[in-house]
Amino acid sequence: AQSVTQLDSQVPVFEEAPVELRCNYSSSVSVYLFWYVQYPNQGLQLLLKYLSGSTLVKGINGFEAEFNKSQTSFHLRKPSVHISDTAEYFCAVSENTGGFKTIFGAGTRLFVKA
């Protein structure tokens, strides 16, 4: 069965600084990987996803993530954050062998300070 570990529960960062939110997964088969974002008082929306091909994927709002199969990681990065990036970020995994489940990590709360 697949599992997801988000290594940081909270990440405070100053505006315009770079940020990395870490995600590691575990699965016995190939997977699809996702990052979702939940802004305050809003629903979850997809930030980006990795299905196959290039290991560097770009998403909305200047975010990108890199799939590293050997390290079973899918870390999310942004070179310069804005106050509006304050939100909770969830890493998720689906097995691509016809499985139906999407499993989420515990979430990382990104807090951008002025």
Added chain:
Amino acid sequence: SQTIHQWPATLVQPVGSPLSLECTVEGTSNPNLYWYRQAAGRGLQLLFYSVGIGQISSEVPQNLSASRPQDRQFILSSKKLLLSDSGFYLCAWRTGSPGEKLFFGSGTQLSVL
């Protein structure tokens, strides 16, 4: 376009009372349907999923059950609520491909007192 409806938005129930949360999807057919519970520090915990009418898979043994009486209707139930059932419940759907994104409802905040 597809939409997902989830109600009620908030619910306060006494311990031992029954529960019924409903979710419906419009604009698509044969969706995969999901119930998640979101708790602070625990992310989204998958409770149930369904790939078709009457087909329910349970992920976490608990005081809850789910049913799918119609193609686009997913119901979360309990006969007797516990304090530990309090939380934010999210319904979601996606197409059959595991590479597609999930579409989430607006959620139900359940408080069991």
